Amino acid sequence: MRDATLKQMRQHIIRSHIINRFSNRYTGIATMKPVYYILAMIVSVIPACKKEGNEASAAGRVPITISTPGDEAGYLYIDGRYTGVMAPGTVQLTAGNHTLGVALKNSEIYLKKAITATAQTAVSFTAADKPALKTWKALWIGLYETRGNSGTGDCSTHFSTADLDAGYQFFTWSLREHVEKYAYGTMKWEVERRDITVPVTLTKGSIGYTVEPASVAALVPQIQPGIYDCVFVFWREKEGSCNFQSNYFGLAWTNPMAEPMKTGYVTIKFNPGDDITATINQYKTNDPGVWIHEWLHTVGENYYQHQGLHLPEKAGGLAVHAAEMYGYSSPWMQWYRDFMSGRVPNASGQPAYLGIGPEGLLGCTVREMASGSCGQRGP
């Protein structure tokens, strides 16, 4: 299955369109209306355990006292799932082996320990409990010339090296400020950049003008399964009378393992206006999520679901677009954080929280899965 998804944010409205690869027609359109923001802060203090005797309670649960470096507050995960409570504190666990994790709130670092819970176990997290992070590999490609048949005939849009540098900085800024922080240090992105100097020809379909994966892969032989986790392509929408406007900002292919390149694929169709730096700064201030939004489509629609993780339900066919369904609001940054860290409250049942989570992010990356160097099951 190959779905192209596209996104446009107009104030509080997201429209999502899904293209079916076989029919190349819209198979679903969802327009989400604004909802009132629901403050979903989980800052409950763990109550002191009820004294049911100093040893294990009748249910076989034992009190575990957890401390953190400098008593910093952190979101507590047990066996990969967010608990809804904060550390430091005391929790009741079934006796036996568990993996405890704490995502430190201020320093944005995930710590984990394997423990054997017995009565009165005290667990002290230290900086040494930071697990080895996973390296994710991005290929960023700026297009110098993008060519297509617009309303006024064949034409091209162009980016200068300085323009592409600005787009690249926008991208790496988002990796550092959003993706890596929301992963609590469990992932680190290595970025390779290979701008394309020859004209890249647009494909025109019902979605509008797109830079297809095959068009890019034909020009960049380095794109092969197992090399990159995601390819990001940045191209210019509009220049003078040459206009490739379509009803989207970014596009993501949502099932990387089903693609020939077995790699996430994202394009950002950017309209720089009169001043690309000013335009990017506007996005950074008002609506900074385009890169993380599109990247999340590549792993949040099929990839982690196929590994058995519990992600949010889909809205209009897409989990990343379910923000309002779960009570989040524009510009969605808290949604992306909770989506990545497995802390989206699930009012409808079990599990209590949804999303990828630090343990999911410590698992196989897309390129590891593609190269078969990964023990977990694929799609």
Ligand SMILES: [Zn+2]
């Ligand atoms: Zn989207």
